[in-house]
Amino acid sequence: QAPRVIKxxxxxxxxxxxxxxxxDRLVRRFAAEVEKQSKGSLKFEIYPGSSLMKxxxxxxxxxKSALDMSLVPLAxxxxxxxxxxxxxxxxxxxxxxxxxxxxxxxIGKELDRILxxxxxxxxxxxxxxxxxxxxxxxxVVPDDAKGLKFRGGSKEMDQMLKxxxxxxxxxxxxxxxxxxxSGVLDAALTSSTSLISFRLYEFAKYVTTARKNSFWFxxxxxxxxxxxxxxxxxxxxxxxxxxxxxxxxxxxEESKKDDARMADIYAKAGAQVADMDDKAFAAWxxxxxxxxxxxxxxxxKGGRELLDMALSVK
Amino acid sequence: MSPGYFISRxxxxxxxxxxxxxxxxxxxxxxxxxxxxxxRYFFAWPTDWEIEFCVMLLIASSFLAAxxxxxxxxxxxxxxxxxxxxxxxxxxxxxxxxxxxxxFCAFITWHCWHLFYEAWDEGRMSDTSWAPKMWPVxxxxxVGMTSLTLQIFVQFIEDSLPEAMRSHQPPKEHNAAIxxxxxxxxxxxxxxxK
Amino acid sequence: MSVGQMGLMYGLATFVFLFSGMPIAFALGSVAVIxxxxxMPAAQLSIIAETIFSELNSFTLLTIPLFILMxxxxxxxxxxxxxxxxxxxxxxxxxxxxxxxxxxxxxxxxAMCGSSPATCAxxxxxxIPEMRKRGYSERLxxxxxxxxxxxxxxxxxxxxxxxxxxxxxxxxxKLFMAGVGPGLLLTTxxxxxxxxxxxxxxxxxxxxxxxxxxxxEPVEFYSxxxxxxxxxxxxxxxxxxxxxxxxxxxxxxxxxxxxxxGAFGAMLMVMAIYGCWRWSDMKVILSGTARESSMIxxxxxxxxxxxxxxxxxxxxxxxxxxxxxxxMSKWEFLLWVNVMLLVLGFFLPPVAIILxxxxxxxxxxxxxxxxxxxxxxxxxxxMEMGLVTPPVGLNLFxxxxxxxxxxxxxxxxxxxxxxxxxxxGIVLLCIFPxxxxxxxxxxxxx
Ligand code: NA
Ligand code: NA
Numbered sequence: 001q002a003p004r005v006i007k008x009x010x011x012x013x014x015x016x017x018x019x020x021x022x023x024d025r026l027v028r029r030f031a032a033e034v035e036k037q038s039k040g041s042l043k044f045e046i047y048p049g050s051s052l053m054k055x056x057x058x059x060x061x062x063x064k065s066a067l068d069m070s071l072v073p074l075a076x077x078x079x080x081x082x083x084x085x086x087x088x089x090x091x092x093x094x095x096x097x098x099x100x101x102x103x104x105x106x107i108g109k110e111l112d113r114i115l116x117x118x119x120x121x122x123x124x125x126x127x128x129x130x131x132x133x134x135x136x137x138x139x140v141v142p143d144d145a146k147g148l149k150f151r152g153g154s155k156e157m158d159q160m161l162k163x164x165x166x167x168x169x170x171x172x173x174x175x176x177x178x179x180x181x182s183g184v185l186d187a188a189l190t191s192s193t194s195l196i197s198f199r200l201y202e203f204a205k206y207v208t209t210a211r212k213n214s215f216w217f218x219x220x221x222x223x224x225x226x227x228x229x230x231x232x233x234x235x236x237x238x239x240x241x242x243x244x245x246x247x248x249x250x251x252x253e254e255s256k257k258d259d260a261r262m263a264d265i266y267a268k269a270g271a272q273v274a275d276m277d278d279k280a281f282a283a284w285x286x287x288x289x290x291x292x293x294x295x296x297x298x299x300x301k302g303g304r305e306l307l308d309m310a311l312s313v314k
Numbered sequence: 315m316s317p318g319y320f321i322s323r324x325x326x327x328x329x330x331x332x333x334x335x336x337x338x339x340x341x342x343x344x345x346x347x348x349x350x351x352x353x354r355y356f357f358a359w360p361t362d363w364e365i366e367f368c369v370m371l372l373i374a375s376s377f378l379a380a381x382x383x384x385x386x387x388x389x390x391x392x393x394x395x396x397x398x399x400x401x402x403x404x405x406x407x408x409x410x411x412x413x414x415x416x417x418f419c420a421f422i423t424w425h426c427w428h429l430f431y432e433a434w435d436e437g438r439m440s441d442t443s444w445a446p447k448m449w450p451v452x453x454x455x456x457v458g459m460t461s462l463t464l465q466i467f468v469q470f471i472e473d474s475l476p477e478a479m480r481s482h483q484p485p486k487e488h489n490a491a492i493x494x495x496x497x498x499x500x501x502x503x504x505x506x507x508k
Numbered sequence: 509m510s511v512g513q514m515g516l517m518y519g520l521a522t523f524v525f526l527f528s529g530m531p532i533a534f535a536l537g538s539v540a541v542i543x544x545x546x547x548m549p550a551a552q553l554s555i556i557a558e559t560i561f562s563e564l565n566s567f568t569l570l571t572i573p574l575f576i577l578m579x580x581x582x583x584x585x586x587x588x589x590x591x592x593x594x595x596x597x598x599x600x601x602x603x604x605x606x607x608x609x610x611x612x613x614x615x616x617x618x619a620m621c622g623s624s625p626a627t628c629a630x631x632x633x634x635x636i637p638e639m640r641k642r643g644y645s646e647r648l649x650x651x652x653x654x655x656x657x658x659x660x661x662x663x664x665x666x667x668x669x670x671x672x673x674x675x676x677x678x679x680x681x682k683l684f685m686a687g688v689g690p691g692l693l694l695t696t697x698x699x700x701x702x703x704x705x706x707x708x709x710x711x712x713x714x715x716x717x718x719x720x721x722x723x724x725e726p727v728e729f730y731s732x733x734x735x736x737x738x739x740x741x742x743x744x745x746x747x748x749x750x751x752x753x754x755x756x757x758x759x760x761x762x763x764x765x766x767x768x769x770g771a772f773g774a775m776l777m778v779m780a781i782y783g784c785w786r787w788s789d790m791k792v793i794l795s796g797t798a799r800e801s802s803m804i805x806x807x808x809x810x811x812x813x814x815x816x817x818x819x820x821x822x823x824x825x826x827x828x829x830x831x832x833x834x835x836m837s838k839w840e841f842l843l844w845v846n847v848m849l850l851v852l853g854f855f856l857p858p859v860a861i862i863l864x865x866x867x868x869x870x871x872x873x874x875x876x877x878x879x880x881x882x883x884x885x886x887x888x889x890x891m892e893m894g895l896v897t898p899p900v901g902l903n904l905f906x907x908x909x910x911x912x913x914x915x916x917x918x919x920x921x922x923x924x925x926x927x928x929x930x931x932x933g934i935v936l937l938c939i940f941p942x943x944x945x946x947x948x949x950x951x952x953x954x
Contacts, residue, residue: 007820013674013675013676013677013867014675014866014867014870016870016871016874017874020677045822045825047819048867049674049675049863049866049867050863051819051825051863051864051867052816052819052820053559053562053816054562054563054565054566056441056562056565057555057558057559057562060555060558061555061558064551064554064555065549065551066549066551066552066554066555075441076441077441078439078441079438079439079440079441079445079448080436080438082439085441147358148358149354149358152443154441154442154443155441155442155443155445156443158362158442158443159443162360162362162443166360167354167358167359167360167361168360168361168362168443169354169360169361169362169365170361170362170363170364170365170366170442170443170444171365171567171762171764172365172566172567172568174568174667174670174671175567175568175762175763175764177670177673177680178665178670178680178762178763179762181681182756182757182758182759182762183758183759184354184759184760184761184762184765197674197677198674199673199677199679199680199681202679202680202681203681333795333798333799334791334794334795334798336798336802337577337793337794337795337797337798338794340573340574340576340577340771340797340798340801341577341771341775341794343574343768344574344577344767344768344769344771344772344775345768345772346768347574347761347765347767347768347769347772348768348769348772350765350768351755351760351761351765351768351769355759355760355761365567365765368567368570368768369565369566369567369570372570372573372574373561373564373565373570375573375798375801375802376564376573376801376802376805376806376809377802378802379798379799379801379802380802380806382795382798382799382802383798383799383802383803383806384531386799388799388800388802388803388909388912389531389532389533389534389803389806390531390532390803390807390905390908390909390916391529391530391531391532391535391916392526392527392529392532392898392899392916393529393915393916393917394527394916394917395527395528395529396529397917404529407528407529408529410528411528411529411530414525414528414530414534414538415530415531415534418534418537418538418541419534421541422537422556422557422560425553425554425556425557426557428557429557429558429561451561452557452561455557455560455561
């Protein structure tokens with residue numbers, strides 16, 4: 001019988017070596033391991049760097065079974081599935097360990113349920129922390145952000161930054177590089193890995209890392225279209241689920257490595273490196289509660305309950 | 315006035331109006347961008363809606379002007395075969411290609427309306443901090459594609475069908491290239507006299 | 509069916525539909541939809557409208573209508589004629605002076621904008637009618653602007669170099685610097701050609717006039733007084749360029765936002781300085797803008813559908829993987845990669861090629877120890893060629909929109925010599941890689 005070909009799309013650069021983008025490496029490991037265990041009955045075509053479809057269409061395509069699999073920031077689906085904005089909520093997740101405990105907590109089950117309704121299933125839980133690159137001044141506490149031209153990159157982050165007095169701007173990610181270089185933008189917020197791959201260290205003077213604390217934890221799972229999953233044989237389903245879960249440890253380790261690597265790379269390029277202490281984190285939490293938390297609880301159906309469930313994970 | 319003539323006039327008038335409207339949308343978006351750049355640079359105001367708004371205006375403009383463009387047959391074809399094939403063939407080929415264009419555009423139109431309906435029904439928003447509803451921009455796509463489809467249909471009936479199959483209207487001057495050129499020359503002359 | 513056969517069929521179907529005389533946008537879309545229907549799961553058809561929207565939902569892309577507005581405001585008012593009249597008084601003695609001015613204008617504009625069709629639209633709207641008024645042939649005038657516009661993605665800022673940098677993890681700053689030398693090289697080659705060609709055309713015209721016994725063209729002459737008194741007419745344009753340059757390089761605006769400033773500034777200029785505020789004046793600018801931008805945006809929208817199918821069917825990626833699998837030596841590999849890029853360039857726009865091809869080529873490039881910055885520039889020039897080759901050449905279509913009375917065939921013939929010059933540019937870069945690598949190497953310290 002001819003092997004079943006499964007297409008995986010993601011937006012990250014293809015990794016050509018062992019220090020390439022770990023999100024691409026995670027996908028490749030997944031594909032190789034499943035191919036091996038399924039004895040070739042499942043094959044994969046990987047489309048890195050948005051070479052199949054635009055970043056923001058991936059979740060919609062999964063929903064309609066027009067895409068098989070994707071490793072994608074779940075919050076990008078926030079326009080279609082408002083509840084998933086919870087997965088890029090500032091200060092909500094406090095560490096990798098806490099984030100990974102969502103999986104078996106009520107919030108994880110609820111998330112599975114919400115996604116299942118939309119024909120999506122999570123195979124690998126991946127969280128990633130992020131930091132701030134700045135060309136103007138070091139941003140550690142909310143007051144530092146005041147008056148800075150800032151790119152938050154997502155709805156909830158923007159709300160918190162606005163609450164802190166930053167001039168948030170909605171430019172596309174492809175423009176971050178030239179905008180920061182020319183000074184149109186003072187600071188940008190993104191994952192440690194993207195802070196490296198966007199090469200902002202070529203001119204950033206300050207960076208705030210995720211080594212100690214980060215208000216920026218993004219859920220970036222490996223997803224499969226549920227209709228595709230359901231169409232697999234029970235044996236194949238088992239392989240796919242088990243291989244997916246087995247890569248979670250790899251995800252945490254590589255994310256942590258990138259948090260440290262990001263600090264090194266920026267330091268080497270001459271940027272001033274800062275970490276966020278507990279007090280600074282608490283200050284950001286206070287701002288987030290007044291802005292992003294509040295908006296989510298008030299304007300999204302079941303938002304309050306979802307927030308409480310997430311906060312109850314210790 | 316026959317109903318056919320009335321429909322064809324109505325489609326054309328609507329398409330001319332939407333053509334100008336869409337040019338205005340481009341002008342407005344240039345103004346919004348100047349505003350964005352100015353308030354960000356001089357006052358450090360948050361500018362979280364401007365670019366997204368402009369993107370929506372420009373997408374709306376591209377679709378709403380599609381029928382206006384088709385009115386003058388401004389959607390560029392590659393006409394190499396025209397010179398190689400006999401004239402009588404060319405007319406059949408044109409009719410066929412108009413029919414194919416019509417079918418394609420009708421197909422896309424249907425999907426645009428479907429996209430609009432889904433977004434409306436679901437209350438789909440954009441995932442940015444401005445978070446506008448998505449249905450208005452999908453609606454402009456659907457309206458633009460609909461009027462484009464109608465315009466192609468009208469042209470198919472009026473000037474692509476081989477003369478024997480056409481109703482009695484005399485063939486109109488529909489060569490856009492010539493018309494636009496005349497328009498431009500006239501304008502240049504007016505300009506030169508000022 | 510193998511992927512190779514599928515690719516051939518796709519290419520063949522493209523030719524059939526395009527040459528059927530259907531508008532390019534609908535022809536590309538039809539090919540895509542038909543292949544979707546026959547070779548892709550049914551769910552794909554359900555996301556067609558979504559795919560079109562999401563691909564257009566890009567601010568960088570949507571600068572094109574803004575630059576078209578800017579071009580139309582200048583080209584369809586007195587402003588354009590004024591600009592070229594003043595330039596002509598200064599350059600009339602230089603053979604091909606006006607062509608030279610247009611080449612330089614493309615090059616300067618490329619430094620302000622990261623997109624090639626946008627560069628074409630902005631310069632061509634005024635440039636092409638003016639050149640033709642002064643006796644340049646259709647082919648030369650349109651070919652020059654179509655080719656000159658391609659510099660938009662070579663001379664920084666460049667959208668494609670940014671995408672290439674992200675895909676290959678190369679310094680975008682260095683890529684930008686590497687684009688400067690080759691950008692100037694191509695500008696020079698284009699300038700030399702246009703000067704020679706317009707001189708040749710002029711001689712031929714004079715010969716013809718003599719043969720028919722008519723009087724020669726009136727001899728142009730401008731005194732210094734005439735040259736100086738027209739200078740103030742250049743001020744509005746210098747002002748506009750200055751504003752845009754300051755906004756871009758002083759950190760007011762990103763290259764895409766500059767499009768808005770340019771368009772708004774140009775509208776203000778023609779209204780305030782050229783008194784172009786009556787409806788009858790505005791009408792020409794507005795309807796021209798709507799038509800041209802919708803025409804090109806529809807082609808772009810449908811070409812995304814076309815590209816999506818090609819990517820989904822794995823045609824492009826398989827072609828690249830096949831070339832890599834042959835295990836050739838460095839120069840053989842480079843030669844065949846360039847041939848492949850050229851062929852892909854017939855059908856696909858630059859951004860699509862970068863996204864699909866670089867991830868596959870990258871390991872081989874690294875293994876063969878090829879300088880990735882240098883290769884990025886080679887690839888960019890190659891894709892510039894794709895912008896002016898049929899059947900899918902965005903710049904050709906832009907020119908066709910702004911010069912609707914010139915046949916597409918004439919524009920294609922017109923770009924042919926420039927294609928040769930771009931190929932020559934690639935060869936020169938292979939022999940003297942320093943043209944690209946010198947500037948970034950000066951900066952290597954930091
Ligand atoms: Na450029
Ligand atoms: Na081409």
